[in-house]
Amino acid sequence: MSALRGNCLVGQSGGPTAVINASICGAIQEAAKHPEIRGIYGARHGILGVLKEDLVDLRQEDPEEIELLKCTPAAALGSIRHKLPDADADSSEYERIFEVFQAHDIRYFLYAGGNDSMDTINKIAAYAARVGYDLRAVGIPKTVDNDLAGIDHCPGYGSVAKHIAAITMGVGLDMMSVHLSDPVIILEVMGRNAGWMAASSALARRQEGDAPNLIYVPEAPWRRERFLEDVRACHAKYGWCFIAASVGTKDESGQYLATQKGEFATDAFGHVQLGGVGPFLEHLVRTELGLKTRPIRMGPAERIAMHFASLTDRDEAYDLGAFAVRSALDGATAKMASLTRVSNDPYRCELILADLEAVANEEKLIPRDWLNPAGNDVTQEFLDYARPLIQGEVPTPIEGGLPRYARLRGVPVERKLPAWER
C-alpha cells in the first residue's frame, strides 16, 4: 500500500457524547506517531468548518490538554448537524470541500459521528473517487442513541447507559423513600426512534420492585389502557411506580405520545410543546389515576456525565479513533472503524472495518424479542448485551472539587481561500 503523505483533518458531528473527545484524542495521538502525516488539523463544527475553511492546528495544542480529551465530555472541536446534498443534484458544497482539502493538502479525513455523519463521509469518499483526489476518509462511530448499523454497539452508548442506570438507581431509592407523598416518577429519556437509552435504565435493578418498574420505547407500541392498568397495578403492589420512557414512544397508530392532540400540554399560543412524553404521561397518571407524579427531563445532561462514565466505553472510543487513523494509513477509505463482539463472558470486542455503504442512513433498533411481549420491559438478552458496556469508571482529574476538562487553544490554520459564499 502506498504511503500517502499529507495532512490529516479530524472533525466531530451530531449530538455530543461523553466519549467523542476520547475518539478524537485517539486519532490525534495515533496520527502523531506516523511521519506520513504532517499537519494534524481540526475542523471547527465539523463539515461546516471545512466549508468555511475554519480549521485549527492541533499540533499547537499542549499535549497534556490533548491527553485530557480522554476524559472530557461534549465535542471539543464543536459539532454540527449538516446533511450534504446529493452531489449529482448540487455539487457546489463538494467543490468547496475539495478546494479546502486541496488548499491544505488534506489526505486523511477522520470524522466522528452517527448515521448522518457516516453518510457525509461516504459521499465525500465517493466524490473524491469521482474527481480523482487521493483521500482516505474513515468514519469514527459515536452516538448515545446506539442506533448505528454495522457495529456491535456504539461508543457513547455505554457511558450514557451507565449514567441513566445510576440516575435510575438513585432516583428509585429516592422514590421509595418518599413514596407516601410522591409515588410516581416519570423519567423522560432521549431517543426518537430507538429505545436503547431508555432501556438502559433496566440495568439499575437489583431486586424485585426496584426502579424502573415500566419501560416504554419506540420499538413497542404504547397502549393507553394497558399503560394505566400497569401503573395502577405497580402502585398497588409496591406503593410506587418508576416509569422510563423514550421521547419517541409511540402509540399503536405510530403517533408520538409527545405530540398527541387534545390531552397534550400546549402553551398559551396553542403550540404543542416538544419532547413532552413526560408531561403527557404525568397528566394521564394524575388525572386518570389520581397519583402524584414527578417528571424528570435530563435532556443533554444524560450524555455529558464524564463524572460517571464507562471506562469500557471510553477505551473503545479511544481505540476506534486510533484504529481509524491506522486503517486510513493502510489504505482504507469509505469505511467506518467498528467493533464486533467475539465473547460476552469474558467480554471482548475486536476492531474491524465496516463498509460505510451498509452503515450510512441505517437505523439499528432494539430487536423486538429483546422486549417483553407486553412491550413495557426489556428481556435478559438486552441486559446481557448492555451490562458489559457499562463496566469500569473513568479516572477524571479533579480541580476545585470538579472535573478538570480539556481546554484547547484552537490556534487557527491560516486561510488560503476566499470566504465561502453561502
Add this chain to the structure above:
Amino acid sequence: MSALRGNCLVGQSGGPTAVINASICGAIQEAAKHPEIRGIYGARHGILGVLKEDLVDLRQEDPEEIELLKCTPAAALGSIRHKLPDADADSSEYERIFEVFQAHDIRYFLYAGGNDSMDTINKIAAYAARVGYDLRAVGIPKTVDNDLAGIDHCPGYGSVAKHIAAITMGVGLDMMSVHLSDPVIILEVMGRNAGWMAASSALARRQEGDAPNLIYVPEAPWRRERFLEDVRACHAKYGWCFIAASVGTKDESGQYLATQKGEFATDAFGHVQLGGVGPFLEHLVRTELGLKTRPIRMGPAERIAMHFASLTDRDEAYDLGAFAVRSALDGATAKMASLTRVSNDPYRCELILADLEAVANEEKLIPRDWLNPAGNDVTQEFLDYARPLIQGEVPTPIEGGLPRYARLRGVPVERKLPAWER
C-alpha cells in the same frame, strides 16, 4: 450528667439527600459504642413510623450494610412530610408518640431533617418536659436547600452543589459544542424560597463565557425586560446562553414565574403546570428572541448523585449524626447538632449544638449582597462560601458497573400497642 439508660430511635424526614443516610450511619455506629444504649431502632417513614409503631431493629442489620449507608443516597428508613399540630390545640398525636416511646423505652430520639423536622423535635422535646418523660431529643440537620438557620451550611447541600456544578460544566460544554443549532439551555433547579442550589451552578465556571451565564434565584426579583436583554446580549457575545433558574424564581410583584398566567403553559384542562420555570422561560426566549432552547428539569435526580457526591459533605453528615448521639448521651435535648466555620482557608468547621428554638421554622436565604446588583449572578463571597463544601469525592463500592448501595433487611420491632386509629 446522669447516664440515662434505654433505647435509641433514629428517623429521617423531608426530602432525601445524597448523605442523609451517612448521618444515620454515624448515629447508629456511635450509639453501638455506648452501653447505656440498648436497642437501636429505626422509625419507618419518620414520625409516621412512630405514630404507627412501625419500627425496625437496626441491631439486626448486617454491619456491612450499615457501613454502606455511608455511601447510599436517599432515605433508607423511609421519609415523610408531617407537621405535628400545636400540642395545646390537639395533643392526640403527642399522646400516641409518648405511648410508643414508653412501650419501647425510647430515651434517645435522633431525627434527621430540615426546618419542619427540627420543629417536630422541638415540639416533642417540649412535650416530654411537660409530661415528665425523660427523653433526649436531638436533631441532625439535612437539606439540599441549605435553608436551615443556626448552621454554617447544611449537610446534603455540598453534594447537591457539586452535582449541579458538574452537570452545569458538562452541559455547558455540550451547549458550546452544538450552539449553532441549540444556543440556549435552561436548567431548572429545585429551591422554592432559597436559591442556594441554583447558585451552586456558578461553581462550574472556569473562564469567561462558561456556563452558567445567567442565574436566577428567589432572593432577587426577576424582571422580564431585563431578562430578555440579558439573554440577547449573552447570545450576541458568545453565541450561546446557559441559564440556571430556581423553581421558585419570582417576579417583582413576588409572583412565581412558574405560575404566571397567560404566558405560562397550561394543559388541555387549563391546569397550570407546576415546577414550570423552565418551560416558562423557554417559551419566552423562543417567542421573544427566536432562539432555540432546551429546558432541563432534573428534579429529584439532583439530590441522589452519590456517584459524584462531596466527601466533605459526606464526612460532615456522618460526624453530625455521631455527634448528635454523643451530645444526647451528655444530656442534650431540644438541640440540633450543628456546624460553625472557624476557618475558610484551610477550610475547617467545628461541631456545636444549636438551640432548636432558633432553628425551627426559620429559613436562611442567600444574603442579598452575595448576589450581584442586577440579580442575575452570584458574587465572589458566595463562591468562597460554597467552594470548600464540594471538595473530595466519596469512594463508592461498585458492583456490575453501578454503585453498590446498602440494602437494609428492616426486621420489625414487635408491636406492643393496638394499631393507631387515624
